[in-house]
Amino acid sequence: MAVRASPDAKKRAVRPPRPPTPARVIKLLDSAYGTLPWRPHGDPLAELVLTLLSQHTSDHNSGRAFIRLLDAFPDWQSLLDADAKLIERAIEPGGLAPTKAPRLQAMLREVWNRRDGSFDLAFLAELPRDEARDWLCSLPGVGPKTAACVLLFALGVPALPVDVHVHRVAKRLGLVPENANAEKACELLEPKLKPEQVYPFHIQLIKHGRRTCSAQRPKCDICPLRRACPSAQT
Secondary structure, three states: OOOOOOHHHHHHHHOOOOOOOHHHHHHHHHHHHOOOOOOOOOOHHHHHHHHHHOOOOOHHHHHHHHHHHHHHOOOHHHHHHOOHHHHHHHHHHHOOHHHHHHHHHHHHHHHHHHOOOOOOOHHHHHOOHHHHHHHHHOOOOOOHHHHHHHHHHHHOOOOOOOOHHHHHHHHHOOOOOOOOOHHHHHHHHHHHOOHHHHHHHHHHHHHHHHHOOOOOOOOHHHOOOOOOOHHHHO
């Protein structure tokens, strides 16, 4: 006589796995996509300008806008003193130029005033991470993601930028609640990461979100995280 499984046993049988640890995620994605060394470039103001230009546009378009901006203005002082229309013309490929041009000048002016006639932001690397992030977030047009990009990519401070890809993949992996916004996701994820894990975690989740774990029709059948991902099981 066959023995039927109880309803509770059936539920246990299909229960999705527990969320993977960040270390496990990094290891699996490193194997899938390769690794990149963390090499901060040391120019925080350039990173700040580039990240401001990247808001609400693609990396390709913001990169074009940034290059055109550098070609049009020889230094940050000339950009600060320029007519806003000239800045708009330079950054037009990045989109929203009428909004970004005055915002860019306002940000530069605030840095200049606070730093007593200097654009040097290297001092931020010496501050505690949260204090440095708060200083940047108090600038016009700068939010937590922009601040984290400056700290991580320019100054080597392990602050986690949470963009749409990091946010989406982290939720699907169960690392943050489904209703957590990007800022809350950052608050929850950063304590789970060792300083040396922040950069690879950020980079690999972006790669994974672009190549495999897309917003629509994610490729779960070929996903390197499928056995560890609760969403892939459901």
